[in-house]
Amino acid sequence: MVLAPMAGITNPPFRVLCREQGGGLFVCEMITTRALVERNPKTMRMIRFDESERPRSIQLYGVDPEIVGRAVKMIVEEDLADHIDLNFGCPVPKVTRRGGGSALPYKRNLLRRILRAAVSNAGPLPVTIKMRKGIDDDHLTYLDAGRIAVEEGVAAVALHARTARQHYGGVADWESIARLKDAVQEIPVLGNGDIWSADDAVRMVRRTGCDGVVVGRGCLGRPWLFRDLENAFNGSSERVRPTLGEVADVMERHAEGLTGCFDAEKSAISDFRKHVGWYLKGFTVGSEVRRELATADSLDGLRAGLAKLDRDQPWPPNTDTPRGKSGERTKVLLPDGWLDDAWDFDVPEDAESDVSGG
Numbered sequence: 001m002v003l004a005p006m007a008g009i010t011n012p013p014f015r016v017l018c019r020e021q022g023g024g025l026f027v028c029e030m031i032t033t034r035a036l037v038e039r040n041p042k043t044m045r046m047i048r049f050d051e052s053e054r055p056r057s058i059q060l061y062g063v064d065p066e067i068v069g070r071a072v073k074m075i076v077e078e079d080l081a082d083h084i085d086l087n088f089g090c091p092v093p094k095v096t097r098r099g100g101g102s103a104l105p106y107k108r109n110l111l112r113r114i115l116r117a118a119v120s121n122a123g124p125l126p127v128t129i130k131m132r133k134g135i136d137d138d139h140l141t142y143l144d145a146g147r148i149a150v151e152e153g154v155a156a157v158a159l160h161a162r163t164a165r166q167h168y169g170g171v172a173d174w175e176s177i178a179r180l181k182d183a184v185q186e187i188p189v190l191g192n193g194d195i196w197s198a199d200d201a202v203r204m205v206r207r208t209g210c211d212g213v214v215v216g217r218g219c220l221g222r223p224w225l226f227r228d229l230e231n232a233f234n235g236s237s238e239r240v241r242p243t244l245g246e247v248a249d250v251m252e253r254h255a256e257g258l259t260g261c262f263d264a265e266k267s268a269i270s271d272f273r274k275h276v277g278w279y280l281k282g283f284t285v286g287s288e289v290r291r292e293l294a295t296a297d298s299l300d301g302l303r304a305g306l307a308k309l310d311r312d313q314p315w316p317p318n319t320d321t322p323r324g325k326s327g328e329r330t331k332v333l334l335p336d337g338w339l340d341d342a343w344d345f346d347v348p349e350d351a352e353s354d355v356s357g358g
């Protein structure tokens with residue numbers, strides 16, 4: 001069970017809340033390799049881990065094999081993490097427009113060079129990759145990328161079963177996870193996309209034969225989904241169904257954790273605002289209290305709002321439904337001529353962004 005890297009979400013406080021529910025890997029937000037080797041202060045803050053976090057898992061984004069190699073070497077030499085994941089799934093225009101993220105595996109040789117640079121500098125640390133099916137249905141890359149990953153010594157591959165064009169829309173194509181599993185027998189294949197409940201996770205494993213699951217949006221406002229997953233994979237039908245009071249306690253801990261993480265209460269509480277709707281999903285909460293929680297700008301303000309919740313309200317039914325980002329794109333922005341040659345290995349210009357976090 002892997003907590004999917006999510007920029008702006010999977011920082012230490014959220015990872016700790018998920019991790020205490022069940023075992024697995026809990027990946028940090030995407031870190032840009034150039035920003036890391038340049039020791040950008042924001043990036044250096046983003047790779048901090050809570051002392052309870054073992055193994056420490058960092059996701060890197062990079063397009064230049066040389067810089068990726070240097071970033072991996074730095075992680076090993078300075079003992080910054082225990083596992084490195086490489087991002088080949090990011091679909092945002094500012095990344096694909098420069099040939100990064102989900103656009104990159106189309107360039108098979110460049111992908112190979114990046115993986116080689118990462119694995120050869122990683123020493124004992126396992127290197128994994130996370131990718132999408134491809135750019136769009138006419139430019140699928142995941143099977144080639146899976147084979148290249150095996151050949152280059154990658155430890156596991158995760159597939160978000162959508163194309164870049166699909167973004168977060170439509171339904172994840174779990175059949176593609178099964179196809180990848182058939183094509184890649186040597187290393188674990190992890191399935192990702194549209195796991196909204198523990199039963200979904202079990203279904204994905206049964207249907208695709210994948211070796212593990214990566215869960216993203218399903219745990220937004222619901223870190224205890226990891227307890228459910230652990231129960232389900234152990235054959236237990238027990239599920240965590242917190243009352244609104246118990247949810248409020250988790251919200252408070254999450255916000256307190258962010259305060260430590262951001263070093264500034266105001267920015268921490270404003271960052272927490274996006275979580276409020278996810279935590280309260282399905283509960284009956286008056287619009288005034290919702291507004292108070294979603295506009296609080298201090299921990300005390302947030303606590304005052306939480307104190308107004310009906311603590312005994314039971315967990316609402318029908319909450320195993322989509323949450324977070326959704327929606328398709330009409331096209332994927334790519335560098336000029338990107339699709340002309342799938343085999344060249346030139347490093348795209350300006351693609352090594354110097355900011356982390358997606």
Ligand SMILES: Cc1cc2nc3c(=O)[nH]c(=O)nc-3n(C[C@H](O)[C@H](O)[C@H](O)COP(=O)(O)O)c2cc1C
Pocket residue numbers: 004005006007008009029030059087088089090130160192193194195214215216217218324325357358
């Ligand atoms: C807010 C948000 C931020 C994300 N950031 C990253 C990221 O930094 N790196 C990455 O590989 N995937 C990122 N993703 C994609 C998720 O890791 C995951 O692949 C995707 O949400 C599909 O899984 P799900 O259906 O379980 O959510 C992000 C997704 C969301 C919703």
